Amino acid sequence: MADSTEITPRELFERLVTRGEAPLILDVRNEDEFAAWKIEGPRPLAYLNVPYFGFIDEPEQSTERVAQAGDTWIGVCAKGDSSAFVTEILREQGMRAVNLLGGMAAWGNLHVPVRVDDGARGFELWQINRYGKGCLSYVILAGRQAIVVDASRHLEVYETFLRERGTTLVQVLDTHIHADHLSGGADLARRAGAPFFVAAGDGVGLRRDVRPLADGTELTLGGADGGAAVTVRVIASPGHTPGSTCYLVDGRWLLSGDTIFVSGIGRPDLGGQVEAWGGALFHTLHRSLLSALPDEVVVLPAHFASPAELDRGGVVERRLGDIRVASPELGLPTEAAFVEAMRRAVKSPPDVYQKIIAANLSPADVPGEQASEWELGKNQCAASLPAGPRG
Amino acid sequence: MEKTLDARGLKCPMPIAKAKKELEALGAEDVLKVLATDKGSVLDMQGWAKANKRINLIKQETETDESGREIYVHYLARLS
Numbered sequence: 001m002a003d004s005t006e007i008t009p010r011e012l013f014e015r016l017v018t019r020g021e022a023p024l025i026l027d028v029r030n031e032d033e034f035a036a037w038k039i040e041g042p043r044p045l046a047y048l049n050v051p052y053f054g055f056i057d058e059p060e061q062s063t064e065r066v067a068q069a070g071d072t073w074i075g076v077c078a079k080g081d082s083s084a085f086v087t088e089i090l091r092e093q094g095m096r097a098v099n100l101l102g103g104m105a106a107w108g109n110l111h112v113p114v115r116v117d118d119g120a121r122g123f124e125l126w127q128i129n130r131y132g133k134g135c136l137s138y139v140i141l142a143g144r145q146a147i148v149v150d151a152s153r154h155l156e157v158y159e160t161f162l163r164e165r166g167t168t169l170v171q172v173l174d175t176h177i178h179a180d181h182l183s184g185g186a187d188l189a190r191r192a193g194a195p196f197f198v199a200a201g202d203g204v205g206l207r208r209d210v211r212p213l214a215d216g217t218e219l220t221l222g223g224a225d226g227g228a229a230v231t232v233r234v235i236a237s238p239g240h241t242p243g244s245t246c247y248l249v250d251g252r253w254l255l256s257g258d259t260i261f262v263s264g265i266g267r268p269d270l271g272g273q274v275e276a277w278g279g280a281l282f283h284t285l286h287r288s289l290l291s292a293l294p295d296e297v298v299v300l301p302a303h304f305a306s307p308a309e310l311d312r313g314g315v316v317e318r319r320l321g322d323i324r325v326a327s328p329e330l331g332l333p334t335e336a337a338f339v340e341a342m343r344r345a346v347k348s349p350p351d352v353y354q355k356i357i358a359a360n361l362s363p364a365d366v367p368g369e370q371a372s373e374w375e376l377g378k379n380q381c382a383a384s385l386p387a388g389p390r391g
Numbered sequence: 392m393e394k395t396l397d398a399r400g401l402k403c404p405m406p407i408a409k410a411k412k413e414l415e416a417l418g419a420e421d422v423l424k425v426l427a428t429d430k431g432s433v434l435d436m437q438g439w440a441k442a443n444k445r446i447n448l449i450k451q452e453t454e455t456d457e458s459g460r461e462i463y464v465h466y467l468a469r470l471s
Contacts, residue, residue: 030434051439056411057442078403
């Protein structure tokens with residue numbers, strides 16, 4: 001990268017996550033946009049926020065401000081054009097400055113597949129990390145068959161991944177009706193001719209084409225001609241949403257959606273019924289997950305709140321038993337105490353979440369530019385008590 | 392007088408870079424009307440006017456052109 005003037009989102013991900021670097025970030029968006037959403041790494045990063053119009057009004061002073069803070073920078077803006085303009089000025093002044101191609105828009109759309117299992121079981125479990133937004137989806141492969149869980153609207157990510165591995169998509173699952181991003185599940189399934197399942201909960205107007213799966217259903221993937229097979233068990237887990245569903249892979253990995261995260265739990269207030277949904281979440285967590293599954297089960301959630309949650313292999317995962325010990329939300333003894341704590345823990349969700357929920361229930365597609373705008377920013381799907389221990 | 396700067400189809404930083412040039416050529420009583428298609432221009436013009444004490448952002452409007460495209464209209468003047 002030494003001579004280059006640009007860095008791709010994937011290259012920046014490698015530097016931050018794989019190599020554990022902490023480069024200086026020059027963010028040239030306006031202050032509100034910078035405060036709401038920024039580049040983050042597993043290690044804390046140092047930022048300088050100098051809006052690009054400062055380089056139009058007072059190029060010398062703005063450049064001097066940057067020079068005083070460091071001489072090697074990654075320039076970032078909304079779409080990558082203003083930061084290209086700014087990093088060129090910095091290079092003319094003798095600084096080393098590269099531009100993040102496509103800006104935060106491209107950063108929020110980067111998907112990185114990371115292998116979860118150790119390869120010893122004959123099937124493959126992949127976590128697809130949409131790092132900038134903190135969204136996680138999953139691909140399970142066995143005997144040239146595939147299941148995709150919680151696909152984003154970037155269908156080409158999944159279709160390319162499956163094509164490269166010569167597998168056929170046989171089932172698409174969503175853990176719930178997402179509020180922070182548009183689901184690609186229904187479209188991915190339709191294009192592959194595979195069934196799609198998501199549960200919206202009673203009384204919710206789901207207009208997607210869905211083939212229902214009852215609580216406890218076991219799906220089997222692969223197994224033809226004596227090849228490896230894997231089972232996926234459907235576990236109804238209402239709370240974050242009334243239709244939330246977890247999927248237990250091979251009895252060992254829990255694709256937990258927004259029900260339980262590696263540090264925290266899903267917020268039960270997005271439907272405006274924190275009491276009813278919070279009560280359901282309390283019973284799901286204790287009856288259907290914590291007392292029904294062994295501590296050794298590994299939780300693979302649909303989100304992370306901070307890149308610090310990635311483990312050394314770059315996977316967001318944690319033993320259920322470890323989450324139980326570390327999460328104060330799970331120590332609350334009664335439904336009433338839990339609901340009250342949830343009420344206090346959650347802030348108002350972004351207004352756009354209602355639009356995204358409606359779009360995820362509807363068969364109509366949202367135009368790409370509109371979708372990009374709605375999806376800006378990091379997910380806000382967790383409810384976490386502020387004083388809790390974090391690991 | 393009012394002058395119109397057509398910055399439709401231009402990516403940032405061009406709408407603000409061009410607006411600055413135009414404003415420098417205008418008198419203190421003149422108004423510059425900037426047409427932009429980049430939605431980011433709405434917050435950026437506000438941020439610019441806040442940071443630059445010589446820029447007065449008079450008002451902002453959103454219009455729709457014949458093809459249904461959203462046009463962000465910014466009215467600017469120079470403060471001396």
